[in-house]
Amino acid sequence: MKWDRVNLNRRDLLKIAGVGAVSAALPGCSDNTASVAKKPVGITGIDGRRVLPWSNWSGNQSCQPNQRLVPRNESQLIEAVKNSQQPIRCVGSSHSFSNIVATDNTLMSLARFRGVKNIDKATRQVDIAAGTRLADIGEPLWEAGLGLINMPDIDTQSLAGAIATSTHGTGKTLGSMSSTVQQITMINGQGDKVICSAEQNSDVFNAARNNIGMLGVATEFRLQAKQRYHLKERSWMLPLGEGLAQIEQQRDQHRHFEAYALPHADYILFISLDEVDQETFAKAPAVENNGDAYETFRTLAKVIDYAPFMRSFIMNRGAATVDPEERYGRSHDIFGNLRDIRFNEMEYSIPAEHGVECLSEILATIKKHDVDVIFPLEYRYVKADDVWLSPFYQRDSCSISCHNFHDRDYKKYFALLEPIFKKYQGRPHWGKIHTLEQSQLSALYPRWDDFMKVRQQMDPQNKFVSNNLKELFSIG
Template sequence: MLNRRNLIAAMGGLALASRYGVLPAMAAEKRRLPWRNWSGSQQCLPQSRIAPASLAELQELVASTEGIIRPVGAGHSFSPLVPTDDTLVSLSRLGGVSDADSATLQATIGGGTRLGDIGQPLQDAGQALINMPDIDEQTLAGSLATATHGTGAGLGCMSTFVKGLQIVNARGELVDCDALNKPELFQAAKVSLGSLGLITQVRMQSVEPYRLRRETVWMEFEEMLENADSMADQHRNFEFYYVPFSGMGFTDVHDLTDEPVGTTGKNDPNEGAMELKMLRDWLEWSPTLRRLVLGSYASTIPDEITIGNSWKNYANERNVRFNEMEYHLPREAGLKALREIVATLESSHHEVFFPIEVRYVKGDDIWLSPFYQQDSMSIAVHRYFEEDYKPYFKTLEPIFRKYGGRPHWGKLNSLGSADFKELYPHWNDFAEVRAQMDPTGRFLNPYLRDLFMGETG
């Protein structure tokens, strides 16, 4: 028979179970917090999600934690770089701008700092980032890990502005590197997919604060293609978009200016995306009518001019979620590839409504940069997050590859280790440095383990 103490314990357990739907042992179990990326295409249920409050705490975590550790930023990557069943580490509490040097125009920035949180403190220190992408939610470390880029034929990806790095390796040790101190590690770490360790500090080359004049102009697709290369060379930042089934698109340019801050008014890109979806829903059955309606409407949209501080003018607020594939092609092949992509899209995928985005990026010498020794035209295609992206991307990816494209590390693609070895001359050099920093693969989730260590790794 139950004694009084056991009876009370049993009754207490039943009470807990009735209230919370769990047994006492389960109630005491640590709750696991799910993670998913911005679009919902990548997700996992890790054992732990941790945001260390100090560098020492981070080092202790890495040294003492068992299993795989993956860094996680804003979740704006679409490729499977983050998911793990073990430990996710956020560096969000190790951010901020410090040690700004007015002589060299360099500043130290925490790896967990969001790009959108860099502009104001850097400006207060008399500096500005050389360039930025069109989304500023990403962390700096995540942006570097994936060779995130803005646009500008004379401007490289974010990683090209890095002058030094501080990394926590697989043993929890701090490692500093730059062009003179551990140069091979520095070369590898500037674009590393988060596979070498956790980037805690970044020494960034900046410039003096500057103001940009941003102008958006709608025009016919053929006119855009005829002028694209010359506009890319004439303007500091240049990109353009094509709206499928419209025959129309718009150019977006930024140039340095001393004009006062102001704007003619801006169209909301999120509202525009949903309007394109609505027209797709109504007119998918008739591409001809859809082209007539979209083309007629686009030709009435006025030009937009916005003048502002650089870091405020680069970014767009993206509230309409999507999945994305982006390839970086040799610049000389880009326009021909784009024509084939548009023709294929409009003949085979009437369900698509998101615009195609085209940007220019200067080549560099970073081992795993998609822009390695290649001035590039970057072409990005998107699908609404609630719709299946796979058929569309599967159709277009062979075209990207035919023209010598390399995929964005943070965007969806189907390539594997053998493919990347062909695309990157220094793939084996990178793998050697990675093995030195993390010999047992503690920073490799299944996707990265397959890339760098193979099935037997």
């Protein structure tokens, strides 16, 4: 390999860190089921129809349900819940890495509950159907002069899936998507329609804004939006020591700030997003398309496989070639990135004030144990909220994610880092890999028992509890 061809750019790094979206991943229709598709596919289900197996985006979770339901409207949904003699699990766009969807019983998708329903321009609140992909929210809101307050770094999730796990972006003053929810409509375990907000059924509201699909089926959300806005994204690589010293200052200066720390390298990539006015946007240069990073990183990984002793050298060489970049766009165009590398991920949120210390410890541990990984660690900030099972409950947080290629062993790597997160009172992302058990989880959430009480009221017959969740939540 010629060194002048190891020409990483900043987008390559983002892509490997996962900042980019892949296939639509309709349940059972995503390309990650290709390996499953070669085998005899599916079973005859309880209603006599062929039922396809399910697998998540990265392929680390799979199951064979005995029924799939995709209700067309609310009355079909209510009927299905009332008549079901077996547990039901909802699926969004299958982008969770943790075992929170899989079931041997009914897998229900709200893919037919889509679209932005009502827009109140005065309050800037919008009603959106639960199965709507985040990618389908930006345009209609923009036309109405509005934009979402913040978004995660991809937009292929369903709204219900994103809310169920407190999906978040980054920004010191900005909460997760769940924190922008004003009202939720759900069908509970008895098939009753429940509407909750801060004023109406407030306990259900506090539980349902991070529900892990355990309170019922969410059909609609009212979100707080804001006046539409353009963003300027800036990214720049800097030496690790300098970067670690500057992180908190950068966090305080920008509406959104995140960092990508490169394992085995002496560099860190910073990204900031800030609002710009229409005039600045109009003068901005067009965004270039940097193409596919997949081959670059797979090639790097393969070279490192043959010469692991050169890992640091190769990573530093690559990082040193990254030039600063800027791009401008409408908020939803800038937030929603393309991910063309499949990976597995663990993420913990820790108190914001320990972020830099924790990241430094992680990088040192990776070096010390010579961990075979080149995926950057993603480092973000999220504002505290009041959602009972939110990782950000009453705590301004820093979330740190680690990844590895989907076809490489991630377990040893994640197991090495997990004790560090635990030491800082880390709370795991509900949609990402972790090994915590009920006793450890409940100790991290002051309102755990309140959540369980609401769950029991909403679903007394445990219709929405899979065996995995029974164990994780000690439901018995």
